[in-house]
Amino acid sequence: MIDRTQAPAFRQIENIDLIKAEAYALDNGVDLYVINAGTQDLVRIELIFNNINWNPAKPLQAFAVNSMLVEGTSKLTALQIAEHVDYYGAFLQTDYNYDYALVTVYTLTKHLEAILPIIKDVVTGSVFPEEELETFKRNQKQKLSVNLEKNDFLSRRLFNRALFGNSIYGYAAEAADYDRLDRDQLVEYFNLAYKPGNCTIIASGKVEDDTISLINENFGKHWHKGSEIQTNLFTFPARGGDEHYFEKEGALQSAIRLGKLSVNRNHPDFAALQVLNTVLGGYFGSRLMANIREDKGYTYGIGSAVVSLQNAGYFFIASEVGADVCSSAIQEIQKEITLLQTELVPDEELALVKNYMLGSFLGGLENAFSHADKFKNIYFSGMDYDYYSNYVETVKSVSSEKLLELAKFYLNFDSFQKVIVGKK
Amino acid sequence: MVNFNRFVLDNGLKVLVHEDYTTPMAVVNVLYDVGARDEDPEKTGFAHLFEHLMFGGSVNVASYDEPLQRVGGENNAFTSNDITNYYITLPAANIETAFWLESDRMLGLAFSEKSLEVQRNVVSEEFKQRYLNQPYGNVWLKLRPLAYKEHPYKWATIGKDLLHIEQATIDDVKSFFAKHYNPSNAILVVGGAVNTEDIKLLAEEWFGSIPGGAKPERKLPAEPEQLQERREVIKADVPLNALYMAFHMSARKDTGYYEADLISDILSRGNASRLYVSLVKEQKIFSDINAYLTGSSDPGLFVIEGKLTAGVDTATAEAAIWEQLEELKSGLVSEKEFTKVKNKVESTMVFAEMSLLDKAMNLAFFELMGNAADLNSEVQKYLVLTPTDIQRRANKIFRKENSSTLLYLAN
Known part of the structure; x- marks a missing residue:
């Protein structure tokens, strides 16, 4: 007979096996990394280009080039590109983030041969037609005008600006920036950034020899080195904490975002800091959720994170809270941080967080794509797989004393940038 | 192709098992055949509020989330106009914890007045965050009653009015549970690094003794054909x-x-x-x-x-x-x-x-x-x-x- 009052026995996660990327070099020297796994006959191929030559006078260059790669080449119109990709049931997307720009294609392996030449054309022969650029600018401005009505969106912009100033990380697009965007800027950036010397390819899924040959045929030949470029490099001076209040009449909720510069993945404290962050706001049972949602009912959700970028790391707490309880919510956040700085995390709670994090790490390795994502994290931080063994080891072994020390060092509330959009 | 095995417990609970050994993880998904369309027109938003309350503790287990996180698991749920769906992901080696937690809250809830009070507030903030404090956020609160005049799809899962949520009582919650949260009204799917024979034993052990209940009969008003723009x-x-x-x-x-x-x-x-x-x-x-x-x-x-x-x-x-x-x-x-x-x-x-x-x-x-x-x-x-x-x-x-x-x- 079962005893429902007793939790069943459970096992701690011992081993976590990552499928490691295999390295290849294409004929022209482009690095190709392969995660070969899975049973479905499909593949994801990512072409990744570092963001380069940041120029505050042309802040939208890199983003606009990436978005508009699919808007026409010297051979194909935007419509022909889209029709071709769709006809084979493939998915082509472009993504842009703080450190790099991606061109990703998902396709059934049987159609790879038909799809890759299109991708090649897109990354080598895009022409950014004037008419498409005008459409892009108009639609982006409209989208921006809607986003500017969202408190959460505004809070993110103000926060990034406060942390990262006039760099690519701190930049917040304005409608006028779109007006100043012209075709020459795009062509200039495209000719510099979308070159083999600035490209890494990652293939994941069922990637067999045929696929590797096809990748080499398309991206390893007739694609040559470009001019000298400068990968974006920034340093950010630490600054004192400050409040940034953007009042919105009649707001029902306020978006809050609090945090500061921190360390990134390359720093030895990063893994332990992730444990501390999880205790505070990194999972559903976190202290911030338990207090501010589950005890006070001030919000639908609150969380915190440590983020690793190539040139910086940062920590933040974010939530949307009832406008009438905004100040109380911030007080409670401060209380939770003080607690972490003054009292040891109890053993039972720490054990729970450790198990949760290991389970979550294991669960995050669902398929070939997720293993490739894990590889990207370390590769673009200039690290190797030891990072993950160290991560697992740290999660298992970090002590409450260490967390208290980290909380004192990294979570000084007075030094936070505190952004509030709405009413306080 | 998604392979599966199926069996039904004596109390009417349907169980499906999808064996997939390419992962060390397991998923436990419980679907209840109840959604916003099954609500009383004067108590809308209830199925969704109820979903929140399902995490407030059950007859033998004070906290739902904590023991699950302790074994490396995560969970969430969603409510639609048609169904309410709860799901857990955890290391397959610890799957029994999921059976323990899911079966106990199917057996009976034990949340407090305080838990109801807090979740009313949380849902009310969710209402504001998703529907009221966003540009165009209230579109579906307007479009549903324009398109549907009779069928309960005329209200959104969040409810047609914040007042309905604020007025929910413990008794409402209890009767909703008694009516809809029964083995005969649920489908359990277990997937991942598990085998069907083990799952059969676990299902019998943890869910087998829960009274089956009667599957509620659904008699919803059909939407009459629209005749005018x-x-x-x-x-x-x-x-x-x-x-x-x-x-x-x-x-x-x-x-x-x-x-x-x-x-x-x-x-x-x-x-x-x-x-x-x-x-x-x-x-x-x-x-x-x-x-x-x-x-x-x-x-x-x-x-x-x-x-x-x-x-x-x-x-x-x-x-x-x-x-x-x-x-x-x-x-x-x-x-x-x-x-x-x-x-x-x-x-x-x-x-x-x-x-x-x-x-x-x-x-x-x-x-x-x-x-x-x-x-x-x-x-x-x-x-x-x-x-x-x-x-x-x-x-x-x-x-x-x-x-x-x-x-x-x-x-």
């Missing part, structure tokens, strides 16, 4: 004018659903789709436009929504959409265009098999619709369709008297 205008502090059109269409299980789904793909899936190419790129009437289906169990809606380019008047925009719809009604889709949307459906299905959780949820949903095995023949239902089917369906759906149009205008 409906229109509404909203003015609000938004930056752009927007247009929403909703048409009545078939239920999820009917052939008409598959035809309409392909129509929505032809109209707006990808950068080569008709609405995007013609209305965004060529005529530049919209900056953004989409066509999609609600995909509900009872007859649903075909929705077209778009944001207008500044300076374009709404009559022009509306006429341009109708022109596209008329084209579907009067002409046949070309072989090439038709192959394109079918190929996309086919590859989407293959990619969906990459996620264990998606597979488990899909099995539960298809079992609810009649038979989980239909998940594996789903793609066939699209492939057999012809351009003539598409044309016929377009003629059935895209009629003025079958439409509800909402103009959302900037102040």
Whole structure:
């Protein structure tokens, strides 16, 4: 007979096996990394280009080039590109983030041969037609005008600006920036950034020899080195904490975002800091959720994170809270941080967080794509797989004393940038 | 292909097992056959509020989340107009913890007045965050009652009024639980690194003794055929004018659903789709436009929504959409265009098999619709369709008297 009052026995996660990327070099020297796994006959191929030559006078260059790669080449119109990709049931997307720009294609392996030449054309022969650029600018401005009505969106912009100033990380697009965007800027950036010397390819899924040959045929030949470029490099001076209040009449909720510069993945404290962050706001049972949602009912959700970028790391707490309880919510956040700085995390709670994090790490390795994502994290931080063994080891072994020390060092509330959009 | 084994416990609980040893994880998905459509019209938003309360502790387990996190698991849930679905992901070695937690809250809840009070507040903040404090956030609170006059799809899962949530009592909660949260009204799907024989034993052990209860009989008012065009205008502090059109269409299980789904793909899936190419790129009437289906169990809606380019008047925009719809009604889709949307459906299905959780949820949903095995023949239902089917369906759906149009205008 079962005893429902007793939790069943459970096992701690011992081993976590990552499928490691295999390295290849294409004929022209482009690095190709392969995660070969899975049973479905499909593949994801990512072409990744570092963001380069940041120029505050042309802040939208890199983003606009990436978005508009699919808007026409010297051979194909935007419509022909889209029709071709769709006809084979493939998915082509472009993504842009703080450190790099991606061109990703998902396709059934049987159609790879038909799809890759299109991708090649897109990354080598895009022409950014004037008419498409005008459409892009108009639609982006409209989208921006809607986003500017969202408190959460505004809070993110103000926060990034406060942390990262006039760099690519701190930049917040304005409608006028779109007006100043012209075709020459795009062509200039495209000719510099979308070159083999600035490209890494990652293939994941069922990637067999045929696929590797096809990748080499398309991206390893007739694609040559470009001019000298400068990968974006920034340093950010630490600054004192400050409040940034953007009042919105009649707001029902306020978006809050609090945090500061921190360390990134390359720093030895990063893994332990992730444990501390999880205790505070990194999972559903976190202290911030338990207090501010589950005890006070001030919000639908609150969380915190440590983020690793190539040139910086940062920590933040974010939530949307009832406008009438905004100040109380911030007080409670401060209380939770003080607690972490003054009292040891109890053993039972720490054990729970450790198990949760290991389970979550294991669960995050669902398929070939997720293993490739894990590889990207370390590769673009200039690290190797030891990072993950160290991560697992740290999660298992970090002590409450260490967390208290980290909380004192990294979570000084007075030094936070505190952004509030709405009413306080 | 998603393989599975099925068995039914004596109390009526249906159990499906999908063995997948490519992962060390397991998923436990419990679907309850209750959604916002089963609510009392005077107590809307209840199914969703109830979902929140399911995490407030059960008869023998004070906290739901904590023991699960302790064994490396995560969970969440969602409520739709049709169903309430709870899911857990955890290391397969610790699967019994999921059985313990899920079975205990099916057996009985034990939350406090305080828990109800707090979740009323949380849901109220969710209401504000998603529906009230966002530009265009309240569209569905307006569009549903415009399109549905009788059927309970006329209210959103969050509820038609915050007041309904604020007035919920412990007694309401108890009777809702007693009526809907029974083994006979649930489907349990277990997937991942598990074997069916072990799961059979665990299911018997943890769920077998829960009284089956009676499966509630659903007697919802059918939506009468719409005979006249409906229109509404909203003015609000938004930056752009927007247009929403909703048409009545078939239920999820009917052939008409598959035809309409392909129509929505032809109209707006990808950068080569008709609405995007013609209305965004060529005529530049919209900056953004989409066509999609609600995909509900009872007859649903075909929705077209778009944001207008500044300076374009709404009559022009509306006429341009109708022109596209008329084209579907009067002409046949070309072989090439038709192959394109079918190929996309086919590859989407293959990619969906990459996620264990998606597979488990899909099995539960298809079992609810009649038979989980239909998940594996789903793609066939699209492939057999012809351009003539598409044309016929377009003629059935895209009629003025079958439409509800909402103009959302900037102040």
